[in-house]
Amino acid sequence: xxxxxxxxxxxxxxxxxxxxxxxxxxxxxxxxxxxxxxxxxxxxxxxxxxxxxxxxxxxxxxxxxxxxxxxxxxxxxxxxxxxxxxxxxxxxxxxxxxxxxxxxxxxxxxxxxxxxxxxxxxxxxxxxxxxxxxxxxxxxxxxxxxxxxxxxxxxxxxxxxxxxxxxxxxxxxxxxxxxxxxxxxxxxxxxxxxxxxxxxxxxxxxxxxxxxxxxxxxxxxxxxxxxxxxxxxxxxxxxxxxxxxxxxxxxxxxxxxxxxxxxxxxxxxxxxxxxxxxxxxxxxxxxxxxxxxxxxxxxxxxxxxxxxxxxxxxxxx
Amino acid sequence: xxxxxxxxxxxxxxxxxxxxxxxxxxxxxxxxxxxxxxxxxxxxxxxxxxxxxxxxxxxxxxxxxxxxxxxxxxxxxxxxxxxxxxxxxxxxxxxxxxxxxxxxxxxxxxxxxxxxxxxxxxxxxxxxxxxxxxxxxxxxxxxxxxxxxxxxxxxxxxxxxxxxxxxxxxxxxxxxxxxxxxxxxxxxxxxxxxxxxxxxxxxxxxxxxxxxxxxxxxxxxxxxxxxxxxxxxxxxxxxxxxxxxxxxxxxxxxxxxxxxxxxxxxxxxxxxxxxxxxxxxxxxxxxxxxxxxxxxxxxxxxxxxxxxxxxxxxxxxxxxxxxxxxxxxxxxxxxxxxxxxxxxxxxxxxxxxxxxxxxxxxxxxxxxxxxxxxxxxxxxxxxxxxxxxxxxxxxxxxxxxxxxxxxxxxxxxxxxxxxxxxxxxxxxxxxxxxxxxxxxxxxxxxxxxxxxxxxxxxxxxxxxxxxxxxxxxxxxxxxxxxxxxxxxxxxxxxxxxxxxxxxxxxxxxxxxxxxxxxxxxxxxxxxxxxxxxxxxxxxxxxxxxxxxxxxxxxxxxxxxxxxxxxxxxxxxxxxxxxxxxxxxxxxxxxxxxxxxxxxxxxxxxxxxxxxxxxxxxxxxxxxxx
Numbered sequence: 001x002x003x004x005x006x007x008x009x010x011x012x013x014x015x016x017x018x019x020x021x022x023x024x025x026x027x028x029x030x031x032x033x034x035x036x037x038x039x040x041x042x043x044x045x046x047x048x049x050x051x052x053x054x055x056x057x058x059x060x061x062x063x064x065x066x067x068x069x070x071x072x073x074x075x076x077x078x079x080x081x082x083x084x085x086x087x088x089x090x091x092x093x094x095x096x097x098x099x100x101x102x103x104x105x106x107x108x109x110x111x112x113x114x115x116x117x118x119x120x121x122x123x124x125x126x127x128x129x130x131x132x133x134x135x136x137x138x139x140x141x142x143x144x145x146x147x148x149x150x151x152x153x154x155x156x157x158x159x160x161x162x163x164x165x166x167x168x169x170x171x172x173x174x175x176x177x178x179x180x181x182x183x184x185x186x187x188x189x190x191x192x193x194x195x196x197x198x199x200x201x202x203x204x205x206x207x208x209x210x211x212x213x214x215x216x217x218x219x220x221x222x223x224x225x226x227x228x229x230x231x232x233x234x235x236x237x238x239x240x241x242x243x244x245x246x247x248x249x250x251x252x253x254x255x256x257x258x259x260x261x262x263x264x265x266x267x268x269x270x271x272x273x274x275x276x277x278x279x280x281x282x283x284x285x286x287x288x289x290x291x292x293x294x295x296x297x298x299x300x301x302x303x304x305x306x307x308x309x310x311x312x313x314x315x316x317x
Numbered sequence: 318x319x320x321x322x323x324x325x326x327x328x329x330x331x332x333x334x335x336x337x338x339x340x341x342x343x344x345x346x347x348x349x350x351x352x353x354x355x356x357x358x359x360x361x362x363x364x365x366x367x368x369x370x371x372x373x374x375x376x377x378x379x380x381x382x383x384x385x386x387x388x389x390x391x392x393x394x395x396x397x398x399x400x401x402x403x404x405x406x407x408x409x410x411x412x413x414x415x416x417x418x419x420x421x422x423x424x425x426x427x428x429x430x431x432x433x434x435x436x437x438x439x440x441x442x443x444x445x446x447x448x449x450x451x452x453x454x455x456x457x458x459x460x461x462x463x464x465x466x467x468x469x470x471x472x473x474x475x476x477x478x479x480x481x482x483x484x485x486x487x488x489x490x491x492x493x494x495x496x497x498x499x500x501x502x503x504x505x506x507x508x509x510x511x512x513x514x515x516x517x518x519x520x521x522x523x524x525x526x527x528x529x530x531x532x533x534x535x536x537x538x539x540x541x542x543x544x545x546x547x548x549x550x551x552x553x554x555x556x557x558x559x560x561x562x563x564x565x566x567x568x569x570x571x572x573x574x575x576x577x578x579x580x581x582x583x584x585x586x587x588x589x590x591x592x593x594x595x596x597x598x599x600x601x602x603x604x605x606x607x608x609x610x611x612x613x614x615x616x617x618x619x620x621x622x623x624x625x626x627x628x629x630x631x632x633x634x635x636x637x638x639x640x641x642x643x644x645x646x647x648x649x650x651x652x653x654x655x656x657x658x659x660x661x662x663x664x665x666x667x668x669x670x671x672x673x674x675x676x677x678x679x680x681x682x683x684x685x686x687x688x689x690x691x692x693x694x695x696x697x698x699x700x701x702x703x704x705x706x707x708x709x710x711x712x713x714x715x716x717x718x719x720x721x722x723x724x725x726x727x728x729x730x731x732x733x734x735x736x737x738x739x740x741x742x743x744x745x746x747x748x749x750x751x752x753x754x755x756x757x758x759x760x761x762x763x764x765x766x767x768x769x770x771x772x773x774x775x776x777x778x779x780x781x782x783x784x785x786x787x788x789x790x791x792x793x794x795x796x797x798x799x800x801x802x803x804x805x806x807x808x809x810x811x812x813x814x815x816x817x818x819x820x821x822x823x824x825x826x827x828x829x830x831x832x833x834x835x836x837x838x839x840x841x842x843x844x845x846x847x848x849x850x851x852x853x854x855x856x857x858x859x860x861x862x863x864x865x866x867x868x869x870x871x872x873x874x875x876x877x878x879x880x881x882x883x884x885x886x887x888x889x890x891x892x893x894x895x896x897x898x899x900x901x902x903x904x905x906x907x908x909x910x911x912x913x914x915x916x917x918x919x920x921x922x923x924x925x926x927x928x929x930x931x932x933x934x935x936x937x938x939x940x941x942x
Contacts, residue, residue: 026771031368056768061611064776071773072785075766079614081607082637092611092619092767095597100615100765118607121600147359165921299593301566301735307591308564308730315550317358317724 002265008145019047024055026075036188036214037041037067043191044074047198058101061090063115065107065143067134067214084115087122087131094127098291101202102129109139109148112170116148123177125290126207130198133170133209137223138215142243144219149234161173170211171270174265175282181206181289183266183282184243187213189228193236193278196245200280206289213276227276237269237279320354330539333363333392334493335424336401338485339417340409341378342371342385345482349386351722352503353486357389357755358551358724361542364389365833366722367922369417370661372576379443387509388422393541397688397833399721401926403427404493405538407485409466411435411450418454420921425458428536430488431615432481433463451939456559462534464488469529483519487526492537497527512656548727554692554830555717558648559584561696562620564728566735567646569619571608573601576660577716578624589624602627606634606647613643614774616739616764618700622648625667626657632674635709639679639799641774642751642760644703644710644738646696651715653920662920663716664923666880668899672858678796680803680928681709683858685829690725692718695744697734704738706802707762713857715879717830727920739764750774750783751798758801803859810856817843817850820870823935825851826912827877828900831923835877838928842936849932854900865908875913876901877928882916 024045031037048058057075062068064083071078077100081089086104094102110131111119122131138156139145145158148168172239174183182204186197194212201208215224227233235254238244242260249255254275258265266281299307336353340346347368354366357914369386376383390400402424408414408431417423436445451461466484467477474480483504490500501520508515552560559581562570571587572582586596599605602623609619623631628649638645651667653659671683682702686695692714699710739762751770752760763770772783778795815824816836827835832853839851850871854861868874878898883890897905901914915931917923 052767055771059765060773072775074773075771077609077771079641080773080775080777082633082776085603085634088599088607089611089614092569092571092597092608092613093615094611095595095608096612096615096619097766098618117600118604121604123915127642131420180802225426245921294595294597296590296595299591301732304563304566304592304735305730305732308560311563311588312550312727313550317355317545317549317551317726 017054019049019052019055021049024048024075026073029073030069031066032218034217036136036212036216037070037134039188039191039194040132040212040214040317041070041073043194043198046195046212047202048076050109050199052174053101057099058103059093060103060105061086061093062105063107063110064141065110065139067105067107068110070105081094081279084113085118086109086110086113087118091122091125091127092127092308095294098128098295104131106131106133107140108133108135108137108170109147112168112173120173120177123174123207123209126179126181126287127207127260127290128292129207130201131207131209134214135170135211136214136220137167138216138219140216140219150220154220154223157221169270172267172283174209175267175270179287180209180282181284181287182208184209184280185211185213186278187224187227187244188215189224190248190278192245192248193243196243197280200243200283204283205285206287233276235275235277237277237281239280241283242280271276324534326537328537330541332394332540333390333396333400334386334405334538334540335386335390335403336423336489337369337386337403337406337417339369339384339386339406339413340481340482341383342373343375343411344409344478346386348507349486350389351483352500352507353489353495354389354391354722355497355503355551356490356885357391357493358549359499360496361544362391362540362605363394364391364551364722364724365396365399366390367399367717368720370720372661379410379412381412381419384413384416386413386417391540392942393543395721396924398837398923399834399925400837406430407488408432409481410922411447415453417918420459423457423459426460427457427932428462430462430464432466434465434467436463450453454476464533469525470522470899473525474518476790480518480522483522484526484529487523488530490523491527491530491928492534493540493714494537497523519667524839550727551722551724552689553580553720553722554686554689554714555580555650555720556584557689557692558696558712558714559588561693562591563589563594564693564730564734565618565697565700566738567618567620567696567700568592569597569612569617570594570622571597571599571605571612571619572622573605573627574598575602575624575627577652577719578598578622578627578648580719581622581648581650602630605687606631610634610638610643610645612640613645614641614764616766618704618738620646620648620696622650624650624652625654628667628670628674632734634683636675636677636679637674637776638709639681640845642707642762642799643774644707644762646699646703647709647711649711649713650719651713653918663714663830663833663878663922664918664920665715666899666918667713668828668857669902671713672903678800680800681711681858682706682803682806683711683713685713685855685857686718687829687832687853687855688725689718689721689723693728700734702806704762705759706759706806708802713829715830717879719738721922741767743768744770749781751779751781751795753781753794753798758798759805807859807862809861810861812867813852813854813861815850815852815867818848819850821848822872823847823849823932824868824871824874824902825849825877825928825932826854826874826904827851828854828857829880831877834923835923835928837925838932841925841929842932847932847936849936859905860903860907864904865910868908868910868912873913873935874904874910875931876904877923877931879918879919879923880916882914
């Protein structure tokens with residue numbers, strides 16, 4: 001579509017907006033004490049401050065669920081939509097307003113269950129936006145139902161004898177989609193890694209998909225406990241072109257050099273369940289970006305009328 | 318009226334005629350009809366054409382279900398609907414002819430020019446089918462004329478599948494004395510991207526068809542043509558809606574393929590980028606609504622186009638648009654339902670679901686264009702309403718308008734239709750995202766990018782700051798303000814015009830595409846002295862004002878609609894159990910008037926004669942002549 005009217009572009013200023021991380025918080029998050037979403041909010045605030053993003057020049061779009069309350073807590077434009085449908089809204093917004101920074105926040109039920117169709121296609125569109133999947137392996141807001149990412153055997157109100165199927169792996173699924181251009185995994189309990197991942201995602205031109213493993217103290221308090229307690233169960237993917245957070249070398253002994261351009265290896269690593277892997281699995285900026293390939297030059301109203309006159313000549317009798 | 322022509326040809330002068338060309342699908346009936354209709358329009362006739370299309374792309378040939386074709390009604394005066402039965406038909410085989418016979422499409426004295434090769438075909442099974450078909454059709458007084466269409470076509474081209482249609486066009490040109498030079502231009506235009514030889518062969522076939530008709534037929538029809546004084550365009554309703562969308566400044570059309578709405582997006586796909594917009598073919602109907610809503614949230618004029626099943630899927634998003642007060646235009650080209658129903662065929666059965674199909678109270682505007690010309694203007698109107706009232710506007714057309722072709726005066730375009738949708742001037746201090754005017758519920762729209770306007774829109778109940786709020790006052794106020802806007806909009810509308818006398822025995826109320834057929838039926842009834850009038854509604858939600866007062870001036874009020882209603886007297890159906898036509902339900906609730914209905918859902922447009930008969934039947938039940 002054509003770009004936004006000049007009147008608005010004139011307002012654009014390159015100067016820093018002078019906001020600090022806390023200035024990007026609109027109000028206190030109403031999540032449970034100990035919820036991993038707080039950590040994600042902190043990381044995002046830090047990202048916005050580091051880039052001095054103007055609050056009016058960005059939009060946070062979400063679906064429904066605990067994590068989807070995210071936009072209410074950020075000093076920015078926000079769209080708290082309907083369950084599973086954040087991605088179509090964000091796609092429409094970005095197509096309409098490519099100059100805005102668009103962030104999408106979804107939960108695992110939101111993204112990988114009711115919104116799974118949109119997830120696959122939004123990945124393929126590769127619209128330029130930063131997409132956070134806050135994955136706590138459970139439906140929280142509706143109170144403890146099995147989600148697609150709930151570990152097999154884990155019990156919930158809808159699977160009291162344990163989830164009967166193997167969990168869906170969002171990384172494998174995303175890496176399987178044509179035109180996927182950025183796939184990373186991080187965890188709320190490794191804030192430095194999460195921040196570095198957010199930075200890389202924001203810098204990427206395309207659909208930047210981050211799965212953030214996120215603790216739910218109420219319903220899945222123990223799914224990540226072993227990993228939180230014992231860093232040796234986690235392997236960091238590192239590379240000169242990957243996500244590299246300072247100071248993590250001492251904490252995480254298991255590290256693997258993985259070139260994020262290597263899609264086959266990325267898929268292979270995502271499939272292996274021997275360790276938890278955090279890092280940038282895949283990134284390729286050469287793929288078509290939807291909002292760029294669909295960009296259309298603006299046309300003035302007068303010109304449109306002239307073209308319309310000609311259009312009707314085709315139908316004249 | 319008959320007068321002899323030079324070579325024993327009888328020329329009959331008629332005010333109008335209905336012709337159909339019926340073929341297997343893939344044999345070019347649409348192209349033949351398109352050129353014939355265009356030629357009639359260019360010569361100054363009123364024209365209405367209707368496609369006969371199977372739901373499949375190319376079903377097995379020479380069967381009653383393979384019928385593809387086109388009905389062309391044309392006459393000296395303006396033509397507003399497809400009329401009654403056909404007076405002349407060209408049939409490429411007996412089976413497709415039989416399918417039309419079974420539908421009652423032919424006039425009792427219809428002249429049928431039928432392919433002659435089937436009667437003595439080498440295949441016994443085909444001969445048998447032919448004989449059975451002719452036996453079945455002998456119940457009517459049709460005049461069959463055997464024409465060697467295929468043999469004649471083979472004289473010019475190797476594959477008669479691609480050529481018989483032009484020979485047929487030639488016969489029609491001769492029978493109705495059409496201007497060959499116009500036909501030649503049309504053919505050249507259609508095949509402009511192909512080698513010149515293609516045009517030459519097609520023109521040759523037309524000439525051969527004319528020559529054959531001249532030498533072998535003993536009749537012609539003369540329909541006076543009056544060259545129009547204004548500039549006319551001829552198109553179908555989907556093309557009109559698509560052009561209306563760009564004229565309205567719509568820069569985002571998100572859609573998912575669905576019959577019979579898809580051709581709107583075909584038209585838009587070919588032109589919208591010249592107008593600074595795009596078509597987004599979404600992964601599903603839901604996403605199409607979401608992308609359109611997201612674009613509108615961003616300050617673009619956005620449209621989503623669909624048909625009944627797609628409307629069902631989009632429902633949750635429409636609720637979100639209504640709750641967040643983000644303008645959205647939705648075009649629903651109605652087809653037969655429920656479920657997959659009749660994908661290619663007409664029905665007016667999305668009225669109530671369009672108005673009420675939502676959990677919670679979700680007021681929205683619904684408008685129903687009454688003609689192909691109104692399909693164009695309704696898009697401009699819809700955009701303006703959607704933005705002024707920050708609401709969802711559903712435009713209800715149907716398969717009759719979508720595929721019917723009619724000419725109308727070329728619209729005069731207004732650059733104001735293209736104005737920027739959003740006021741980007743600085744926000745007044747303290748302006749809230751839902752700063753409802755307490756009288757009207759109207760408020761200024763704040764879109765992302767506007768400094769100082771940051772807020773989060775939400776489908777949750779919210780206060781005027783768009784903060785989530787579950788308190789009773791906020792929810793009641795939100796409901797009240799969203800509803801108030803509809804009343805305010807209604808105050809800008811005029812009462813509907815009455816066609817016929819302002820009072821009388823019977824008022825027929827229709828909506829949308831049926832206007833032409835209803836008015837024609839009412840004309841006929843009035844010609845016989847019945848005190849019948851009609852009014853055709855176009856604003857369905859909110860309804861046009863003054864209805865109760867208008868209804869009070871008639872002894873009886875009856876809706877006429879293309880949808881289902883029970884017939885009292887059928888098993889179990891009483892006045893108590895009876896389910897009414899959709900407009901009748903609506904008007905009964907709205908006016909507390911005991912409104913009757915006559916509806917029909919045959920999967921085809923209403924015929925004036927059927928409406929006329931319903932008027933007569935209703936009149937015999939208590940309305941005096």
